[in-house]
Amino acid sequence: MRQSRAFIPTMRDVPAEAEVASHRLLLRAGYIRQVASGVYTYLPLAWRVLKKAMAIIREEMDAAGGQEILMPALQPAELWQATGRWDDYGPLMMRLVDRHERPFALGPTHEEVITALVRDEVKSYRRLPLILYQIQTKFRDEYRPRFGLLRGREFIMKDAYSFDRDEAGLEASYRAMYRAYVRIFERMGLKFRAVEADAGAIGGSYNHEFMVLADVGEDTIAYCTACDYAANVERAEVPPPDPASAPDEPVRPLERARTPGIRTVAEQAAILGLPLEKIIKNVVYLADGAPVVVLVRGDHQVNEVKVKNFLGARFLEMADEATIRRLFGAGPGFVGPIGARDVRILADHAVRHLRNASTGANEDDWHYVGVNPGRDFQVEAYGDFRVAQEGDACPRCGAPLAFARGIEVGHVFKLGTKYSAALGAVYLDEDGRQREMLMGSYGIGVSRVIQAAVEQSHDEDGIIWPPALAPFDLHLLVVNAADADQLTVAEGLYDALTSGGLDVLYDDRPERAGVKFKDADLIGIPLQVIVGSGVKDGEIELKIRRTKEKRRVPLPEALETIRAVRSELA
Numbered sequence: 365m366r367q368s369r370a371f372i373p374t375m376r377d378v379p380a381e382a383e384v385a386s387h388r389l390l391l392r393a394g395y396i397r398q399v400a401s402g403v404y405t406y407l408p409l410a411w412r413v414l415k416k417a418m419a420i421i422r423e424e425m426d427a428a429g430g431q432e433i434l435m436p437a438l439q440p441a442e443l444w445q446a447t448g449r450w451d452d453y454g455p456l457m458m459r460l461v462d463r464h465e466r467p468f469a470l471g472p473t474h475e476e477v478i479t480a481l482v483r484d485e486v487k488s489y490r491r492l493p494l495i496l497y498q499i500q501t502k503f504r505d506e507y508r509p510r511f512g513l514l515r516g517r518e519f520i521m522k523d524a525y526s527f528d529r530d531e532a533g534l535e536a537s538y539r540a541m542y543r544a545y546v547r548i549f550e551r552m553g554l555k556f557r558a559v560e561a562d563a564g565a566i567g568g569s570y571n572h573e574f575m576v577l578a579d580v581g582e583d584t585i586a587y588c589t590a591c592d593y594a595a596n597v598e599r600a601e602v603p604p605p606d607p608a609s610a611p612d613e614p615v616r617p618l619e620r621a622r623t624p625g626i627r628t629v630a631e632q633a634a635i636l637g638l639p640l641e642k643i644i645k646n647v648v649y650l651a652d653g654a655p656v657v658v659l660v661r662g663d664h665q666v667n668e669v670k671v672k673n674f675l676g677a678r679f680l681e682m683a684d685e686a687t688i689r690r691l692f693g694a695g696p697g698f699v700g701p702i703g704a705r706d707v708r709i710l711a712d713h714a715v716r717h718l719r720n721a722s723t724g725a726n727e728d729d730w731h732y733v734g735v736n737p738g739r740d741f742q743v744e745a746y747g748d749f750r751v752a753q754e755g756d757a758c759p760r761c762g763a764p765l766a767f768a769r770g771i772e773v774g775h776v777f778k779l780g781t782k783y784s785a786a787l788g789a790v791y792l793d794e795d796g797r798q799r800e801m802l803m804g805s806y807g808i809g810v811s812r813v814i815q816a817a818v819e820q821s822h823d824e825d826g827i828i829w830p831p832a833l834a835p836f837d838l839h840l841l842v843v844n845a846a847d848a849d850q851l852t853v854a855e856g857l858y859d860a861l862t863s864g865g866l867d868v869l870y871d872d873r874p875e876r877a878g879v880k881f882k883d884a885d886l887i888g889i890p891l892q893v894i895v896g897s898g899v900k901d902g903e904i905e906l907k908i909r910r911t912k913e914k915r916r917v918p919l920p921e922a923l924e925t926i927r928a929v930r931s932e933l934a
């Protein structure tokens with residue numbers, strides 16, 4: 365494509381709301397433009413990148429036995445009402461009514477639609493396993509869309525759904541999808557990790573997220589420094605501490621201590637002269653409306669995902685002060701398990717062996733000291749209820765965990781029968797018995813992954829596309845379009861490269877050299893072919909965008925050297 369014709373509206377300065385480098389660069393380099401908050405137009409360069417990403421995804425999905433379909437974005441409310449999910453997502457789900465006042469959702473995902481389709485069309489075990497997938501626009505009305513394509517309200521997703529006869533079949537489909545994802549992200553040239561993740565409201569037990577490692581990622585990954593354990597920190601398991609590691613100090617009597625007006629555990633620790641590890645923090649929740657107090661050590665945080673999953677609660681929210689006062693007779697900073705009634709008490713493993721700790725006395729301005737769990741209070745259950753921290757022991761091998769930030773670009777789920785049961789997707793097995801299909805669902809954020817690639821691969825001059833995703837194979841520049849020799853060589857190369865099957869962006873504009881070099885570095889095509897003053901010596905120049913390395917090449921060797929360098933970069 366000739367850049368003099370191309371619609372690539374580069375710009376120098378970017379709007380303030382572009383907080384991360386990848387968002388700024390996609391705007392500056394003329395890849396995307398915002399239409400509304402979280403809603404974007406993909407301009408020609410971005411659309412080319414998206415088509416490359418989709419081609420890789422299609423190849424690997426098809427190779428893994430998937431069959432591509434396209435489902436509608438308009439979804440009748442009845443389907444979501446049948447699975448009980450119509451009210452699960454509140455304002456996050458974009459809804460509308462048609463001209464007959466019938467309610468519809470703009471599809472945020474397609475479990476309901478695909479399960480109803482397979483229910484109606486598949487009756488026999490002979491038709492399983494079945495993996496169907498689509499690449500389609502999704503709608504989620506994020507409260508605060510941000511970071512460009514990383515968290516949009518309208519975005520492109522590949523979503524696949526597997527249908528199997530039994531657990532073994534589901535496991536096979538899950539592994540096939542998992543392996544396909546590894547190949548997809550490897551082919552895209554991304555540094556990524558698959559991590560154990562929490563299924564959240566979608567249910568099902570077993571799932572992994574694929575994270576592109578990047579400091580702006582909204583997710584935190586806990587990974588083991590020794591084995592291949594890795595988990596979203598929401599889910600990372602924390603094994604019970606070794607009881608032998610408990611401090612062996614003499615047990616003290618339980619006493620009250622006056623702690624006027626303390627607001628935080630740090631203040632409580634300070635006023636009592638205790639380390640944070642000796643404070644028992646009490647966090648009060650309503651789980652589907654029922655009060656629960658969760659006890660964790662003062663230096664730990666409650667992991668609400670773990671608490672919610674333990675309780676099997678649909679909704680978990682912090683109790684407000686009025687509820688806390690009604691239940692405990694004191695404000696939030698003075699709550700404790702001793703003497704507490706009409707409330708479920710859960711405690712993290714790390715609380716169990718505390719000696720002579722401190723906790724609220726259920727009276728404003730008073731705490732207990734010399735608190736010894738087991739003697740002074742009982743709990744309903746000790747469990748893994750805290751957020752893992754760097755240095756915690758790996759639950760698989762005991763080595764210390766390390767943290768990294770990641771951008772979730774894929775998520776694979778085992779759904780089991782959650783949707784097939786709700787919608788009646790059943791099949792007849794060999795003995796004519798009716799059985800519910802076992803499902804999995806598998807997503808890739810297609811528009812998100814291309815920005816994740818930019819976040820992971822850019823420098824101060826602009827984007828550095830992984831070759832497999834670059835909008836063009838080459839960026840050909842004529843330094844001085846007014847120079848007849850340079851123009852002749854450049855035009856000749858453009859024709860030869862293009863007819864040789866390469867996708868070339870040719871900067872033929874009558875712009876100053878500096879503008880052209882800056883734009884080429886901004887747009888980020890991995891290999892630049894520069895036709896400049898060297899033509900009088902029969903030479904052109906190759907520039908490798910990532911390393912900025914330049915190579916002078918005799919014109920007769922240009923085509924074969926370009927091919928050689930391209931295969932080096934692939």
Ligand SMILES: O=C(C[C@@H]1CCCCN1)Cn1cnc2cc(Cl)c(F)cc2c1=O
Binds near residue numbers: 472474566
């Ligand atoms: O989407 C999934 C699971 C998988 C992910 C891979 C592809 C298939 N779906 C989870 N999820 C996330 N946000 C949602 C937002 C809304 Cl508004 C909704 F109504 C439903 C969902 C929802 O179900």
Ligand SMILES: [Mg+2]
Binds near residue numbers: 774
């Ligand atoms: Mg997810």
